[in-house]
Amino acid sequence: MKESFILLDAVSKSYGGDASKHVVLNDLSLNVCEGEQIAVLGQSGCGKSTLLNLISGIDYADGGQITINQTDLTNLSEQDRTLFRRKHIGFVFQSFNLIQTLTARENIQLPLQLNNHATEEMDDLTHAMLERVGLTKRAEAFPDQLSGGEQQRVAIARAMVHSPAVVLADEHTGNLDAKTGQSIVELFAELANARNQTVLLVTHSRSVADTADRVVYFKQGKLLAESATNDTSLAW
């Protein structure tokens, strides 16, 4: 077994005030190894997205501890968490979330720029990435000129271009038809594998989850069970 890379220890998170408190995550612990690809399977509203937000440092936990590559996120300031995220985490969203006013290429370049890569290196990496996701010809297109699949490919490229250690994907096929979704899932997996990136993907789709090394089941903020992908005994 590889070393634990992402470690969640008794993490809890709830929203709202005392009166209307809505517990999203409850005393959750999860251990992800370096290079491991994990799929979190669960229905909408079960806390999957919150889990990703906590790991990425977009949101913060009420209790417990989140450690990524030995960095304790819960102890970091907003600023430091952002800097950590910028460097080590890539994020793919369900609705692509490309910056509308920037071209495909510029969108992909954004993380490199945030991480202060040299211009040439930036251009090379972007170029390579565009090629890798098969969008060289569409590089100067704006998001609204791209199809959903193309947009998501740009988004994946953006999430991975700076080679973050961790890539998070939140229902990244949710807005796509089955066929396109399949190609995206494959692209995503290939890229992550190639870079030995640790992946946490959230989905409600069994088939998407199956591409992962391991699947964890999520219900009402709790981890129900986990299994290797080829273990079908816990189908539900």
Added chain:
Amino acid sequence: MKMILLILAILLSAVACEPQPENSGVSLHAELGGTAEGFERACGKREFNFPADHSAHPEFRNEWWYITGNLENTDGKRFGFHITFFRIANHPPVEEVNNSQSSNWESNEFYMVHLAVSEADGEIKTYERFSRAAVDLAGAERQADNTVRIWLDEWQLIAKPDQHQQPVWHLQAGEADTHIDLQLSPTKPLVLQGEDGYSQKSEDPCNASYYYSFTRMNVTGSLHTGNTTHQVNGSGWLDREWSSSALGADQSGWDWFALQLNDGRDIMLYQLRRNDGSRDDFSHAVEIDQNGNTNEISIENINIKITRWWQSDTGNRYPVAGVIHRTDTDETLNFTPLIDNQLLDLTVRYWEGAITLTDQENNPVGRGYMELTGY
């Protein structure tokens, strides 16, 4: 003069005692906080000095030149006219210490003039003017040639001595469609009223005035009213009076008669009415014969009986006709107004009008002017 009108009307209606012309000024001052203090008062007899005394006496608070007359035009149509120049002082004249007067408009006096013309079978026209006694807008002055001029704006009364040093008066006044331009020549010598011109009005010897008259003057000239200018002549009467003080508090008004009888006699008669309606003891009557000799008539010997009242639009009633009976001579004089409405509804409201005198058989025996105040 709306403001002044208001002031006077309000002030004077507040003071129950009513508008004898002399009192108007007096009560005005009383109300305004002024007193007789600082003014000279008429407390006893004095030496009269003419023509100087025809002009103003600024050391006294009030003064007036009062002229009435009965006129006829060439067709025999009758008119009455009345004009009074009032001089009213706000405060005693200030001694100018270093004469650094910064404005000629400063004045302690103002003038008020009432003009009324009554026409038989017609109506009375009344006019009123005010002006401060400054920058020659109004005043009274004796000129080097002994001419005395009393004026307000273009209205003026000028007394020029004739060859007998008797003053001949020239009166010019008018407004809108009414104008008079009259010469008045005395046909009798000047009469000093009261005790040699000292006319006591109440118990206080200083509640008195200096008072003289020309009881009969020949009047000629022109009278314009409406669209017509009439050549007129007739008989006029001039009263001059100056004083500094008011009537007694218990006096409510007076009835005053200037009677010119066809036989050459003139009678001046006034009765002061007390608040209780009785006649005040200081009422007074005097008869002047053809030659100007005066004959005091005891007021006890005079009875006035009212025969007809006239009611004005304001609801006030005035005794416009009546009978004067002299018990000492058993003479009876009926008086009737030229026209009923001879009310001067001015700042000070009073009835002042031409009257006709008849005897018991209703034969005309004379004419005159009657003044009714305090009604």
Added chain:
Amino acid sequence: MLVGMALGVAVVFAVDIANDSAKRAFSLSLDTVTGRTTHQIVGGTEGIDESLYTRLRTELGIRSSAPVVEGRLTLQANDESGTTETLQLLGVDIFAEPMFRDQSFSASTSTRDSLGLLQKGSLILADTTAARLGVNIGESINTSNSNLQLTLLNTVDASRQAGFETIAMVDISTAQHLLNSPGKLSRIDLILPDTDSGAGTALKENQTGETIERIQSALPGVSIVDAERRNESLTQMTAAFHTNLLAMSLLALLVGAFLIYNTVTLSVIQRRKTFGQLRTLGIQRHELFRSILLETFLFAVAGTIAGVLLGYLLGEVLLTLVTRSINDLFFTLDVRQVNFSSFNVAKALFIGIIVSLLAALAPAIEASRSTPVTVLRRTSVETRITNLVPIIFVAGLALVIAGGIILWLSQTSLWAGFLAIFCIVLGYSMAIPRVMIGITTISEHRAIKSLGTMGNYPFRSMTASLSRTAVAVAALAISVSATAGVGIMIGSFRLSVENWLGSSLQADLYISSTADDQSNDGQVPADLIDQIQSLPGVSGTRLARFTETDTNIAPVRVMALGFTGSGSLAYQYPAKLNQPTALSSGTTSFAAATEAQQVKMLNTSDTVLISEPFANQNNLAVGDVLNIKTTEGVVPFKVAAIFTNYTTGKGLLVISLSNYNKYWNDQQIDSIGVSFTDRTRSKATQENIRALVQQQRTALSIRSDADIRDQSLEIFDQTFAITHVLRLLTVGVAFIGILSALMALSLERRAEYAVLRALGTTPAELRKLLFYQTGLMGLIAGVLALPLGIAMSKILVSIINVRSFGWSMEYLVPYRVLLESMLLAIAAALVAGLYPAIKLSRLSPAEALRHQ
């Protein structure tokens, strides 16, 4: 949304009511002062002899006449504050008054005042004025006019007699004392049969003419003017001023309209999603359209009402400034009460609501036309807008050209001038979106290289939301350009005035009477003049005598000038108006002649110099003949030159003192300008002059040219205070516009910013990004404002000012003003960006993403 509307309406309403109040107060005070007067007997500056009045009444029997002594009275408040207040002193004769001003006075003066007023020092004030001065009835109050202690006799209810608020009524004797003008009246009011109305007009006219003739034949030399006409000429003078203010308020309205547009679109766009959902739920287009408009209407009503209330408060502030300007420019007018009619309110409501509805129209149509899906997508609007941009651009250019044509075609019409400015401003603002796209495309390339994607983002972002940003930038650009334009105009004006003062104040020391020149014969004793002239160190003098008279064209002020020694005329002659023409054909024009020739020409012929405003207002040119009424009858004077003069909007004529002596039969002198041989102004000479002056019985003042210059400039600055405030207000409105645009932007971009945060942008970086963007908008607005501002200032200086005041001036673009305007634009944008930026950096990306 409410704030935006309220502010826009407030500015318009405030200017409107301040303007109206000033105008109303002016006409009220004219009424109070002139009342039912139909004609006035007027004299020159020294007034008329009071004996004229006596003769009028006692000889002519013209009883409908009232003497008036007018001037200024400065009262000192009865408290520690030491504040003073200057009122219009109205000296009347109550015995002559009633038929003149009874409407205003007798209704409210308590009855016993009338006689009390005769008391020297008695004073009647408006109750509000008395309250301000802290004086009660019966108490005394000090005046700086004289050591005479005044006593407040009574007060007048100002709410019933609004015109009275500016007036201190005293008896004519008190007035003469206070003004130290014994024997003189300012004028005599007359009521002659009304010729304007009623039956028998012809007869009345006849009577009036007859009376005037009677007066004139009996009192030769008096001049009788039609009071209406006189008032009218005063009214006309201020009309131009009010028009200028109105134009300012329209500018504010334009900016306000942008603001309202912005706020309305914001509110629609904020709920774009909701509308989309409503459409999905089956709400029909027209229903949606209607409900958006209805909602806007309700908001507009609320916002406008709030705006009117706010505007009322603002109006009070403006009013004091407006009246101060009027005081400085024209005459005493002191109004403290803001008056407004239902008409003002209706106007404001109408403007607020109509503009709101118009502004809502576009977004409402947009929201209702689009399919349920596209409503959800912001970019669809932007695409359309971007398509519209070229059309708007062309329309804008057309408007600008139209404005130019209007300017070119209209000769002297002030309104046309303003219309043209309006066209140009509107057209220019319509061209702004296109220009912005242009600027961003250019900047993009450079920015890409130097700043990379993050640097590029602000440009892109701005262009992408053109519907929002362009309006904000245009509003800011307009207001900043107005600031620049007016700033340049005032700068040019001030420079011109300074130059003019510098050249016309040739003498080193000026001695004049301290008394108010209107009501006083402030004469300088003749022996003093001789003594000064013979002092060692004095190289020359300039003697001046002022009077007022009538011409065949309009009433004017006349200044008669005489010189000794090196005393000099020292006038500037605008070249345009002084082309060598008819005057003594062949020889050089007056303006081009030497000083000595000029003085000689003035002395030896009946020539007159006329002030530029007078020439412009009455279309007079060099060589024209002006019939001037003198004491010796009407004399034709030839216009020799037109000189620059900024002292007053009234006409001013200059003739030689010798002509004045001849035609006015008057040897008095009002002021002496003394020039020193030694330009360093020997102290001794000054001391000698001071000593001489102090020996005089007449109160004289000595002022140096520097004093006069400083005072003049101070007055100048005061006069334009109102314009400064209006400029700032306009910028304030634009500021709110930018703020609301940025708020809209950041609301719309919430998700995008959240993504940026998710990608690892720190809050500080995000703030910086937004700052770049707002700064960029400000910079663009600033840059775009400059050409418009310069154009506007040029029009203001060479067209509007000439048309409204008759003043021509040098034109100078102070680069500081341009720089300041630019900085103002950027600062306004940055400050406006502050709040959205702070709000944005506190954005919780998780939440924003979740709500997506």
